[in-house]
Amino acid sequence: MSGERQRFAVDCPSRLLFDQIADKWSVMVLTVLDPGPMRFNAIKRQLEGVTQKALTQCLRRLERNGLVLRRVIPVSPVAVEYEITPLGRSLQHPFKALYAWTLEHLGEVDEARRIFDSRSSPSPQADARMSIPAVA
Template sequence: MPECEHFSVDCPSRLLFDQIADKWSMMVLTVLDAGPMRFNGIKRHLEGVTQKALTQCLRRLERNGLLERRVIAASPIGVEYEITPLGRSLQTPFKALYGWTIANMEDVEKARVEYDRRLVA
């Protein structure tokens, strides 16, 4: 597939980028880095996520081949989610992005304060 230029509206990479770079997708893949987990286990790690938002996120990630959903034949029946090899390939760039946020948080906060100060003045 040729590389899309200018983020054209019909470029398939634009939709994929949107689906993997949103906050819940990145957090879910980070939580699942430690190993398979059930829905409620994932939800407990993501303060503020709603059941609906998490369900939608898990379905998107599964559809894109980044995680797999496995039914556990137990009583009651359970569902477990695990990162696929394709999903694992995102861990290095996600960890780099997270490291960048930690390393630059102070500078970003200073920029925010300065921006807000200019708006009030």
């Protein structure tokens, strides 16, 4: 396979799975659940900015994909907790490596963004030259 370019077919099942496990909330939920089972609100408190709807959808996707187990606790009122499955745990190593890469290269990425933004932000005079005159 050396020298071959990877092709990502639109109907490839790996694309959907990758999209579902690599989105920001999924990665963060699996990270938060790493120490052990947690209830919904405890997870939500650890993920600043996540909405109830987004967290619910994320947990359902993770459960559907076999990465998280949802367990109903028969107390009054009924409670639900979530736990990483063995399949979900198999993602911890790659996720931790990705997080480590992020921390290691954050400065370089910030510098690249700064350079890009300085090139991409035309001056007000350039904006005036690039504008298209209105047609009467």
